[in-house]
Amino acid sequence: MIKKIILILFLFDIIISGNLERRKCWYWDGSNWQLADTSVAKLFLEITNLNDSCNKIEWRIPYFNIVICEPTIRTRTxxxxxxxxxxxxxxxxxxxxxxxxxxxxxxxxxxxxxxxxxxxxxxxxxxxxxxxxxxxxxxxxxxxxxxxxxxxxxxxxxxxxxxxxxxxxxxxxxxxxxxxxxxxx
Structure with missing residues (x-):
């Protein structure tokens, strides 16, 4: 059974010695807040491409994203x-x-x-x-x-x-x- 995935991503820019480092993401996995050890782009790619497609609703607010992603399953030949x-x-x-x-x-x-x-x-x-x-x-x-x-x-x-x-x-x-x-x- 595929469950609806609800992610709330908080994006933080980290500046170390004057250089902008990669963004850090926190997301809600359904029971706990998790720090994503990956880039935002890669995380979105992994989430939204589950089973080759995703019915996605996304809101973008500066430094705050809410993504509701429900993977769709398709029969294959x-x-x-x-x-x-x-x-x-x-x-x-x-x-x-x-x-x-x-x-x-x-x-x-x-x-x-x-x-x-x-x-x-x-x-x-x-x-x-x-x-x-x-x-x-x-x-x-x-x-x-x-x-x-x-x-x-x-x-x-x-x-x-x-x-x-x-x-x-x-x-x-x-x-x-x-x-x-x-x-x-």
């Missing part, structure tokens, strides 16, 4: 997750073995899915799992697909022909997960 493995949320790791495939999660994402329902579903399934673990809201029907697909992957190995009974089921699930992964919400 398989293409995003395969090129950003450093951003995978716990408990998922790119090097973990993906079910019975004999490949890691990351290898599965890089495996071309052409003509194989297993990989078509796996790409969307992995992205949906990572989106869910990142805190994205999951509709009930998507949650049900994730549960059923988890059981399916525990029994299936690639290749799976798209026109087979199991392949048709996998393609149907993949289509719904694709819609979810591309919503951006």
């Amino acid at each position: 398989p293409g995003y997750w395969k090129t950003h493995p450093e951003e995978w949320p716990e408990p998922y790791h790119p090097d973990d073995i993906f079910y019975l495939s004999g490949e890691t999660y990351l290898q599965v994402l890089w495996h071309p899915p052409i003509g194989d329902a297993y990989y078509i579903l796996a790409h969307q399934f992995i992205a949906a799992l990572l989106n869910k673990a990142s805190g994205c809201p999951v509709p009930d029907d998507v949650e049900q697909i994730l549960i059923e697909a988890d059981l399916w992957f525990q029994m299936m190995r690639p290749p799976v022909k798209p026109n087979s009974q199991e392949g048709k089921k996998a393609i149907r699930w993949a289509e719904r997960l694709d819609i979810y992964n591309n919503t951006g919400r």
